[in-house]
Amino acid sequence: MKCEVLSNVFLKERRLLLDLAVPAGFAAASPGQFLHIRIEDSCDPLLRRPLSIHDYCASGKKNGVVVRVLYEVVGKGTALLSEKKPYSEIDCLGPLGSGFDMEKIAGYKNVYIIAGGMGVAPLFFLVRKIMECKVKSVKCKVAVLLGVKTKNDILREKEFKDLGCQVHIATEDGSKGFKGRVTELLKEKLQPRSIICACGPKPMLAAVSEIARSNNVPAQVSLEEFMGCGLGACLGCVIRTTSGYKRICHDGPVFDSSEIIWKD
Ligand SMILES: Cc1cc2nc3c(=O)[nH]c(=O)nc-3n(C[C@H](O)[C@H](O)[C@H](O)COP(=O)(O)OP(=O)(O)OC[C@H]3O[C@@H](n4cnc5c(N)ncnc54)[C@H](O)[C@@H]3O)c2cc1C
Ligand code: FES
Structure with missing residues (x-):
């Protein structure tokens, strides 16, 4: 189109x-x-x-x-x-593609949104939709954790704040907010009875998945891969899951983190 x-x-x-x-x-x-x-x-x-x-x-x-x-x-x-x-x-x-499971997210009191670098891209629409539901009925608390290398890389901080959610920054060089990786910050902030939604580089998503597993909370992760057709036909974007290979473009890009086999 x-x-x-x-x-x-x-x-x-x-x-x-x-x-x-x-x-x-x-x-x-x-x-x-x-x-x-x-x-x-x-x-x-x-x-x-x-x-x-x-x-x-x-x-x-x-x-x-x-x-x-x-x-x-x-x-x-x-x-x-x-x-x-x-x-x-x-x-x-x-x-x-298949996006975040909004119905499942709506069932949780605390939602943690974890963005690594440009992983922030799909998460703004998600947060806006969650905040709209929150206004209507669901009483949930949304915390956005933005992880970047340095403060000049921070994107959409004000726009997330304008939506009414808490925003926490993690910079690897310590130029703003928490000094270190966003996954370390997540470990500090994570509360029980929460759900995590994340997008970013694969190693970050693997770390998020491990944090979710060890804290017994669910996580939905948005994966990136080189793509050909984008429609599920060429099998150019497959990832190993507990139920066999899945196509990131068609079955994802968002998956339950417990489904993904993270080790190559
Ligand atoms: C489902 C999905 C959603 C995406 N959403 C966004 C988005 O919202 N914003 C954004 O900036 N990027 C996003 N990306 C990544 C984006 O598609 C690539 O950066 C882009 O295709 C690069 O094209 P290019 O021709 O400029 O670079 P190329 O010349 O094709 O590549 C340049 C460099 O980027 C790397 N690269 C290219 N594609 C990818 C990829 N898919 N994953 C990891 N590294 C890659 C290559 O290894 C190379 O080093 C997304 C990827 C996927 C699969
Ligand atoms: S890009 Fe062709 S199957 Fe995913």
Whole structure:
């Protein structure tokens, strides 16, 4: 589907926020799902690039919907994406994948959101949805733990605070907040009868999974892998689970952490 670029702005060095107007017929998105973006109409780059839905909201125009993407320029595809100007069009497949289990999350009093680096991207939409439910009925406490290398890498701190949740920062160099890894901070903060939702590099997610297991709390983790089709057909993104290989693009990207076999 062709989506129109509304804005594509740098928030920080190499990190941008892209707003896309999606056409009628684009299915409603849920937190944890992603877009599979064809960056150019040419064959280079050949493959689409998966980017999480950072937010999904009304545009202000009648029946208009905006899908927001938060991304980092790491290679050719994302560099080309960063050059897209308003009014240009991008071919997007989506929303794809299976996201966070909102019903399960709603059953917990304390929700811990753990973001490692750009792992923050899919978690904003999740937190916004949880906070909306909280206002309606569920009395849960949401703590967002943002883990970064240094304070200049922190993204969306104010926006999370504006949603009304607690925000804790962990920097590896100690330039702001807790000095150390976000998983160490999680160990300090974690309360019983909680649920954890996390996105970030695989070693961080493996550590989150171990913390969840040893504290007897559930965790939902959003995994990243190189992707081909993005639709479950090519088996290019499989991960080992307790019930065999699963496709991150189709069966995930969000999984219950206890399902994943973390050791290679
Ligand atoms: C489901 C899913 C959701 C994602 N959501 C986001 C998001 O919201 N924001 C964001 O910034 N990024 C996200 N990513 C990662 C993003 O897809 C890649 O960074 C992007 O495809 C890189 O494209 P490129 O052409 O710029 O880089 P390439 O030239 O393809 O690669 C440049 C470098 O990035 C590394 N890389 C590329 N793809 C991945 C990947 N999937 N996992 C780990 N390392 C990779 C390569 O090893 C290489 O070192 C997501 C990935 C997945 C699978
Ligand atoms: S990318 Fe093809 S099956 Fe997942």
